[in-house]
Amino acid sequence: MQIGYYPGCALHGSSNDYERSVRVCLGRLGMELRELDDWVCCGATAAHSLNAKLATALPARNLAIAERDGIDQMLAPCPMCSMELIKAGQALAASDALRREMSEIVEQKVSGATGVLNLIQVFQQIGLERIQKAVVQPLSQTKAACYYGCLLVRPPEQLRFDDCENPTSMETIIKALGAEAIDWNYKTECCGAGMTMCNEDTVLDLAHKILTDVAAHGANCVVVACPMCHVNLDMKQADVERRYGVTHRMPIYYLSDLVGMAMGASGAEMGVDRHYVVA
Amino acid sequence: MSETQTKHDFEPKIVAYVCNWCTYLGADLAGTNRLEYPPNIRILRLPCTGRIDFNLIVKAYEMGADAVLVSGCHPGDCHYTSGNYHARRRWMLFRVLLEGIGFDMRRVHFTWISAAEAKKFQEVVIDITEQTRALGPYGDFRKLLEAPVC
Amino acid sequence: MRIGVFTCWCGENIARHVDCQKVAEAIRNLLGVHCSVDYKYMCSDPGQSMIREQIRNGKLTGLVVAACSPHMHLKTFRKAAEAEGLNPYMVEMANVREHCAWVHHDREAATAKAIDIIRMAVAKVQQNRPLAAIRVPVTKRAMVIGGGVAGIQAALDIADAGFEVVLVERDPSIGGKMAGLSETFPTLDCSQCILTPRMVDVGQHPRIKLHTYSEVEAVNGYVGNFKVTVRKKARYVDITKCNGCGDCWNKCPQKKNLSEFDFGMGKRTAIYVPFPQAVPARPVIDREACTMLLKGKCGICAKKCTRGAINFEDQDQLITEDVGAIVAATGYKxxxxxxxxxxxxxxxxxxxxxxxxxxxxxxxxxxxxxxxxxxxxxxxxxxxxxxxxxxxxxxxxxxxxxxxxxxxxxxxxxxxxxxxxxxxxxxxxxxxxxxxxxxxxxxxxxxxxxxxxxxxxxxxxxxxxxxxxxxxxxxxxxxxxxxxxxxxxxxxxxxxxxxxxxxPADGVESLAQKLNIGYDEYGFLSESHPKLRPVETNTAGVLVCGACQAPKDIPESVAQASAAAAKVMMLFARDELTREPEVAEVNEQTCAACFSCVRGCPYKAIDEADITDRQGRLIKRTARVNPGLCMGCGTCVAICPSKSVDLAGFTEQQVYAMVESLV
CATH class of the missing domain: 3.50.50.60 (FAD/NAD(P)-binding domain)
Structure with a gap:
């Protein structure tokens, strides 16, 4: 089975461990990733807060390429990318005028018909049963706190994915791996995201809250499906510990890491050894 | 159809079948509010759009109408609970039929106008009158009637 | 046919933009028109007298009044005609004010249109037939659905006025949400203290028949003559034998069921009375919780009952009640x-x-x-x-x-x-x-x-x-x-x-469908008019009150319940009802018995009927309209493939005559 793949900047940059993890994990599930040819940045926060046209045109160009190459479904593992792509796709599908305008700007016909999926949705499509069958090493010792962050489930009107205030789709997958999914408070709180560049205090504060609550509810790891969340919880964890004088030592996994490990993949293979906090 | 006729040489004849409880009252309110519209429309009051069958619409063209308007209560607001849903379903079927025989679909209009929507009534009537005026008389309807039955 | 046409000036209102004299003259020569006159105010006393005089002297058989909207004065002129012995349904109006003089300011065009409008009315009235109002008897017995504070109030008001009431409540006891409230705003008086005496009144009222633990299964009939099927759910306790001593529920070992009355905050046994002041204060067995009913083990309550009131073999019962009016008071959740x-x-x-x-x-x-x-x-x-x-x-x-x-x-x-x-x-x-x-x-x-x-x-x-x-x-x-x-x-x-x-409470949509009344996008039941008919519905004889219509507090629910009760009493003050005769009728000779009309009728007013000979042998089947139920929408007329249904007042002949007059 083949699916389109839009890595976005993060997965080719600071979070290339996420890319390795996704590729290995989905590969074991028989899913071949076809990377989008000549893709460009989704625009992220920078575009949508400064220039609405640019914020549509950038994802529109990626969607146009997907349409040209006959990709009708595409995985965007970064929630920021998937959100921008979905938003643009919906706007395009809804307006004739916008389709014309964008087709002109990106110099290619674009209709917005490509389905864009996040990582959880790809697992859902593969199906719990298939995942369960592929598990060779049930994660019986794992007590995972599923952390969705903000963008995976929001804005709900557009993403139409899970309950945006109390999502449970990641938990369902985690349980299929034989792990325990603990209930905790901050599943959909913000990690501080890009603030990590300009206002580190905010990020450290938020990350500390999240890490503290996770531990208080008895989790022994956190599962994420967002490169930004991973950076702020994993890379910044040492800074959090230093600032608050505590020891969290909380490993942060990508969802694909856990699925992969349950299927027998090694951590090193998936780039888990590149994480800052070592289990 | 004579395309050479200039706009105001021609006063279209428009027949409106309206329900008693919404559109008829909307037209009444347009009167009360003195909302002026072209005098080309002739309104026939029926209890409900559910009462209007295809033949009645065809009959209007036979009598020389250049356009027909069917208007009733908004979906969900029918005085008779569901008569307008029947009208809508019938319209969906009728439309296909009319299109199939080569009827000029620009000459038949279906709208919802409530008892409060006097302004909408005025706009709809102005709109249809102007559109129909631009289209000219519906001479082609005769040809449809005389066309061989296949 | 001798038709009189009366064109009204409406003071200046019509005459300003329509040349009424010219109109009257143009109409005078139409086929069947006996006289055509114009006058300043047709609806005034002298105007009406003139019309009546013309009916009398001219022996008129049909009347067209060209004036305002029929919604304004059709009744007025029909009454005037009736007083002169002319069947009121031989009167039609031509709306030359709202639909003509008020909206067209070109005098010539307006006058021409006015003539067209009147010609349509004349064409119609030529096809009119005298109609007689339909009379239906009234069963002076009401049903109230829902035994919360609104239902209780409505039931007591109607019963106190001297009429019988059937009160149907879904739960084991009446009382509704109010029975569970602590104290009420803005006086902080205890909710139960003010409600329970009224509950007792209901329980003891000689004219109130109470069906608790019961639901409305089906509703047939029409205003004055409803037949309601009520499902009495199996209670497993014979309330005629039970004296409410409490030996059963005190001994029941299944104590861990969440209490519905306490909204899950407390527990109850499997055989239970929802709360001590319940009316009737008789227990019911929860069939989902009782181990005797589930697994055939236990039966302690039956052993403890000295009166033999427990019956594990109990079954749901369907009973039919004849009522003339129905009040829906199903409340909220x-x-x-x-x-x-x-x-x-x-x-x-x-x-x-x-x-x-x-x-x-x-x-x-x-x-x-x-x-x-x-x-x-x-x-x-x-x-x-x-x-x-x-x-x-x-x-x-x-x-x-x-x-x-x-x-x-x-x-x-x-x-x-x-x-x-x-x-x-x-x-x-x-x-x-x-x-x-x-x-x-x-x-x-x-x-x-x-x-x-x-x-x-x-x-x-x-x-x-x-x-x-x-x-x-x-x-x-x-x-x-x-x-x-x-x-x-x-x-x-x-x-x-x-x-x-x-x-709105669960299941209200299905009840609304049974009662044939509307509900909004949230499920709240629709009143007939938000201001002027706040407790009536679009189905005659069905009323609404309380929170099933919209969110409401206790005072408002009670006021609305009394209003609904007053409407029921109005209905019951008469021995028979008259209804507009503008209803559908089937030509049973030509009906092909496809019954498309039966399925299409929004009021379930058309039945499948057999025509038999004297020996009772079937000659043919036919659709047949129940004139008591028919509201006269005419949907069946448009549906019928053999043109065997027609709608009095808007017959095919009348409507086609109008269209044909437009040549």
Whole structure:
């Protein structure tokens, strides 16, 4: 089975461990990733807060390429990318005028018909049963706190994915791996995201809250499906510990890491050894 | 159809079948509010759009109408609970039929106008009158009637 | 046919833009027109006298009045004709005011159009036939569906007026939501103290027949003549033998069932009376909880019962009641956030259903109520601790189109104020916080009541929303914003009470379909007119009252219930009803018995009937309209493929004559 793949900047940059993890994990599930040819940045926060046209045109160009190459479904593992792509796709599908305008700007016909999926949705499509069958090493010792962050489930009107205030789709997958999914408070709180560049205090504060609550509810790891969340919880964890004088030592996994490990993949293979906090 | 006729040489004849409880009252309110519209429309009051069958619409063209308007209560607001849903379903079927025989679909209009929507009534009537005026008389309807039955 | 046409000037109203004399002259020469006159005010006394004189002297058989809208004066002129012995249905109006003189200012075009309009009316009246009003008898017996405060009020009012009432209640006891409330705003009088005497009145009333634990299964018939099938659910207790001693429920070993009456805050046994003051005070066995019914093991209650009232073989029964009018008073439920699906799914951030100490308003009522599971002591559900800090959140699921209902739930502002007071009166060192959007306290003594909560009982009101509730070591952390202060705030609370939106009770849509009445997008039953017919529905003889129509507090529900009762009494004050004869009729000779009309009729007014010879042998089948049920929409006329149905007053002949007059 083949699916389109839009890595976005993060997965080719600071979070290339996420890319390795996704590729290995989905590969074991028989899913071949076809990377989008000549893709460009989704625009992220920078575009949508400064220039609405640019914020549509950038994802529109990626969607146009997907349409040209006959990709009708595409995985965007970064929630920021998937959100921008979905938003643009919906706007395009809804307006004739916008389709014309964008087709002109990106110099290619674009209709917005490509389905864009996040990582959880790809697992859902593969199906719990298939995942369960592929598990060779049930994660019986794992007590995972599923952390969705903000963008995976929001804005709900557009993403139409899970309950945006109390999502449970990641938990369902985690349980299929034989792990325990603990209930905790901050599943959909913000990690501080890009603030990590300009206002580190905010990020450290938020990350500390999240890490503290996770531990208080008895989790022994956190599962994420967002490169930004991973950076702020994993890379910044040492800074959090230093600032608050505590020891969290909380490993942060990508969802694909856990699925992969349950299927027998090694951590090193998936780039888990590149994480800052070592289990 | 004579395309050479200039706009105001021609006063279209428009027949409106309206329900008693919404559109008829909307037209009444347009009167009360003195909302002026072209005098080309002739309104026939029926209890409900559910009462209007295809033949009645065809009959209007036979009598020389250049356009027909069917208007009733908004979906969900029918005085008779569901008569307008029947009208809508019938319209969906009728439309296909009319299109199939080569009827000029620009000459038949279906709208919802409530008892409060006097302004909408005025706009709809102005709109249809102007559109129909631009289209000219519906001479082609005769040809449809005389066309061989296949 | 001798038709008289009377063109009205309506003072200047018509005459300004329509040349009435010219109109009268043009009409005079039409076929069948005997006389055509114009006059300044046709609806005035002299105008009507003139019409009557012309009917008399000219021996007129048909009448067209060209004046205003038929919605304005058709009845007036029909009455005038009737007084002169002319059948009122031989009168038609031509609307040359609203549809002509008032909207066209070109005098020539308006005059030409007026002539056309009148010609249509003349063409129609030539095809009119005299019609006689339909008379139907009235069964002077009413059914009230729902035994909450609205249903109780309606039933008592009707019964006290001397008519029989059948009261149908879904639960084992009447009393509804009000029976479970602690105290009521704005007087803080005890809810049960004011309601239970009325419940007893219902139970003992010689003219009220009570069906509890029963639901309406089907409704047939029409105004004055309804036949309602009621399903009496198996109670497994013969209430004629039972004396309510309590030996059964005191000994029942299944004690862990959540009490519906306590909204899950308390427990009950499998055989139970919902609450001590229940009417009837007779138990019922929960068939989902009783091990005897589930597995055939136990039967302790039957052994303890000295009167042999327990019957495990009991079955649902269907009974039929004949009534002339039906009052729907099915009440409300609270939006079940967290469990509801579709448009009502939302508010995961409040953790309702996840955190034991996040409860809704009705649950709070039970834990402050003296009759509640805690005996009136405020204890929180998780650990029984007395909460020292309580946060109340208004507008949860209401006034929120994005994840709830768009409407205002209306009673919450008031009951939240009441809750803060009751809480303060019981927990003196406690602090109540309220997050609100606006305080809507319209009503007698309502605003004063809210001020009292704030000023005397010290409730802290914060104008703003709560974004999230989290739990840390048994403490709820409520994060919100106070927009008046302009700051985000965090409150550590022991208990959170959500003022969730009022929604119509479950199953109301299916009941509405049985009653053939409308309901809105939220399921609230539709009144016939929001201002002038607030308790009537679009089906004659069916009335609504209470919170099934829209969110309402007790005083409003009671007022509306009395209004509905008054409408029932109006109906019962007559021995027979007359109905407009503009109804459909089937030509049984040509009917092909396809019964498309039966399926299409919005009023189920058409039946399948057999035509038999004298020996009872079937000659043919046919559709047959019940004129008592038919409302005259004419949908069947358009549906009938063999043109065998026609609608009096708007017959095919009449309508085609009108179109043909337009040549």
């Amino acid at each position: 609270l939006c079940d956030i967290g469990k509801d699906e579709g448009r009502y799914k939302g508010y995961g951030e409040y953790g309702f259903g996840r955190y034991a100490d996040v409860i809704d308003g009705l649950q709070f009522e039970r834990i402050v109520s003296a009759s509640g599971p805690t005996g009136g002591e405020i204890k929180r559900p998780s650990d029984g601790k007395t909460p020292k800090s309580v946060v109340f959140i208004c507008c949860v699921g209401s006034r929120d189109d994005a994840k709830g209902c768009g409407y205002c739930s209306k009673i919450c502002c008031m009951y939240v104020a009441k809750h803060t007071m009751l809480y303060k009166h019981k927990v003196h060192d406690g602090q109540a916080h309220v997050f609100y959007m606006d305080i809507r306290a319209g009503g007698k003594n309502y605003e004063e009541f809210v001020r009292r909560a704030i000023e005397q009982d010290g409730a802290e009101y914060h104008r703003g929303r709560v974004s999230r509730i989290t739990e840390h070591n048994g403490q709820l952390i409520v994060r919100g914003v106070d927009t008046l202060v302009g700051e985000a705030m965090t409150i550590e609370a022991d208990l959170v009470v959500l003022a969730t939106a009022m929604r």
